[in-house]
Amino acid sequence: MSQLQIYDSHQGALKTFTPLKEGHAGLYVCGPTVYSHVHLGNVRTFLSFDMVFRYLQFLGYKVRYVRNITDAGHLIDDADEGEDKVGRRAKLEQVEPMEIAQRYTVNFHDVMRAFNTLPPSIEPTATGHIVEQISMTQQLLENGWAYEANGSIYFDVDAYSKVHPYGELSGRNLDEMRSGTRELDGQTDKRSPIDFALWKKASEAHIMRWASPWGEGFPGWHLECSAMSTKYLGTSFDIHGGGMDLKFPHHECEIAQNKGANQDGGAQVWMHANMLTLNGKRMSKSTGNTLLPDELLSGDSPHLSKAYPASVARFFIHQAHYRSVLDFSDEALQAAEKGYQRLIHAWKALSERPGEGPSKGSFDVDHWQAQCVAAMNNDFNSPILIAHLFDAVKAIQADQQDRSLLGQSGAKVLLQHLNAWIFDVLGLQDQMRHAHAGSQKALDAAMGIVLQARKQARDQKDWSTSDAIRDQLAAGGIQVKDGTDGSTYTIGE
Numbered sequence: 001m002s003q004l005q006i007y008d009s010h011q012g013a014l015k016t017f018t019p020l021k022e023g024h025a026g027l028y029v030c031g032p033t034v035y036s037h038v039h040l041g042n043v044r045t046f047l048s049f050d051m052v053f054r055y056l057q058f059l060g061y062k063v064r065y066v067r068n069i070t071d072a073g074h075l076i077d078d079a080d081e082g083e084d085k086v087g088r089r090a091k092l093e094q095v096e097p098m099e100i101a102q103r104y105t106v107n108f109h110d111v112m113r114a115f116n117t118l119p120p121s122i123e124p125t126a127t128g129h130i131v132e133q134i135s136m137t138q139q140l141l142e143n144g145w146a147y148e149a150n151g152s153i154y155f156d157v158d159a160y161s162k163v164h165p166y167g168e169l170s171g172r173n174l175d176e177m178r179s180g181t182r183e184l185d186g187q188t189d190k191r192s193p194i195d196f197a198l199w200k201k202a203s204e205a206h207i208m209r210w211a212s213p214w215g216e217g218f219p220g221w222h223l224e225c226s227a228m229s230t231k232y233l234g235t236s237f238d239i240h241g242g243g244m245d246l247k248f249p250h251h252e253c254e255i256a257q258n259k260g261a262n263q264d265g266g267a268q269v270w271m272h273a274n275m276l277t278l279n280g281k282r283m284s285k286s287t288g289n290t291l292l293p294d295e296l297l298s299g300d301s302p303h304l305s306k307a308y309p310a311s312v313a314r315f316f317i318h319q320a321h322y323r324s325v326l327d328f329s330d331e332a333l334q335a336a337e338k339g340y341q342r343l344i345h346a347w348k349a350l351s352e353r354p355g356e357g358p359s360k361g362s363f364d365v366d367h368w369q370a371q372c373v374a375a376m377n378n379d380f381n382s383p384i385l386i387a388h389l390f391d392a393v394k395a396i397q398a399d400q401q402d403r404s405l406l407g408q409s410g411a412k413v414l415l416q417h418l419n420a421w422i423f424d425v426l427g428l429q430d431q432m433r434h435a436h437a438g439s440q441k442a443l444d445a446a447m448g449i450v451l452q453a454r455k456q457a458r459d460q461k462d463w464s465t466s467d468a469i470r471d472q473l474a475a476g477g478i479q480v481k482d483g484t485d486g487s488t489y490t491i492g493e
């Protein structure tokens with residue numbers, strides 16, 4: 001059997017996954033900043049890592065999956081100066097910052113549940129780990145990689161880069177970074193514009209603040225992930241994940257903090273999920289080019305012709321490799337819905353298959369299963385896995401005509417494998433009833449016309465026509481009920 005290979009975006013190559021502790025896997029993924037609703041782009045990244053979590057479990061690893069909640073320290077424009085994203089929202093609404101964090105954490109959990117993601121093993125918050133962040137800052141000061149300036153502590157990139165390759169993850173050199181950094185007013189505390197904040201002194205107006213050895217302040221955005229991954233996964237751990245846009249500066253700074261404080265860069269493998277775009281442009285909270293999960297589930301959006309069940313969106317997302325850009329469109333979702341329905345129909349047919357035919361069939365289930373595993377072992381290649389699932393769909397359809405194709409035991413084993421791939425690894429659910437919700441609107445419209453024609457026949461006492469319409473609908477599984485307020489219809493017995 002092939003071994004799991006993961007594309008390490010640090011080395012820019014596929015690496016055979018060799019966990020630090022046999023049988024165990026440690027996974028850290030940057031979670032959401034809880035100052036507004038997550039959009040489908042964020043959801044894509046979390047679904048990609050949910051699939052990674054699920055597949056590692058499928059392979060038998062005992063996984064500790066840590067995904068944080070950023071509820072402090074993330075400033076507007078991802079900068080080192082200015083307002084906290086959560087704090088600004090709290091000020092605007094005149095509520096406590098923790099009310100904002102609570103509201104959007106609850107919303108995030110609701111969305112994650114709707115998309116059937118598994119909860120992480122630990123979900124630590126930045127505000128719950130101020131002590132750990134202060135002590136990491138102290139460690140960095142002691143080790144000579146940080147300096148104090150006016151109550152704030154900055155990471156000394158120039159000093160660090162004399163010993164370690166700062167920019168190693170994102171492939172940037174120091175000069176490029178220097179020329180790409182804006183010198184902002186008030187940023188004069190920094191020795192160099194590419195230094196970044198570990199701890200910031202809180203101005204009078206800054207409401208989210210904690211006591212520290214350097215006075216009242218708050219942690220820099222990058223610090224929480226270094227502090228929390230170290231605390232829960234150790235100074236060295238298996239996999240760190242996040243969206244591509246976090247590579248620089250967030251993950252670059254994390255590596256520097258980890259190496260600076262722990263003499264160890266943290267993750268063995270860095271995984272970066274690619275972006276979801278809408279109309280060819282990155283989905284992003286700040287530009288407003290977004291589609292929200294609620295809009296997808298209700299169909300209430302100018303970008304959509306109808307509502308889609310969460311599993312269809314999930315199927316759509318896993319039909320692309322996590323490292324490819326994926327463009328969202330109504331047409332693409334309609335196509336994904338058809339594919340999803342075909343897959344679930346076939347799975348249903350297989351689960352209801354009568355025990356007919358020989359024991360062993362001609363379809364080589366073991367070979368097929370090995371191909372599925374090989375696809376996922378090749379850097380979680382879910383689109384290839386899905387292509388193999390459709391080979392199984394074809395076999396199931398052929399077996400309905402000729403039961404010697406799967407055979408009785410073949411059908412049983414294939415069903416077990418399909419259950420694992422569809423539901424355990426891809427995290428899909430049987431949402432066929434919801435999948436028809438869009439067609440319901442069309443059916444209602446068509447039935448309105450039919451029932452109106454029947455009413456006209458009845459008004460003219462043309463009983464044979466009205467009875468014929470009723471009987472023909474009944475033969476098609478649609479029951480008409482005549483009430484005092486007119487006729488209604490139901491589907492089924």
Ligand code: AMP
Nearest residue numbers: 032033041042045242243275276282283
């Ligand atoms: P944030 O709440 O902005 O920190 O983002 C949470 C996660 O979503 C991060 O891993 C981001 O990299 C990721 N993300 C943001 N925008 C997109 C997008 N358009 N497509 C995919 N992932 C995204």
Ligand code: ZN
Nearest residue numbers: 030031225250
């Ligand atoms: Zn992070």
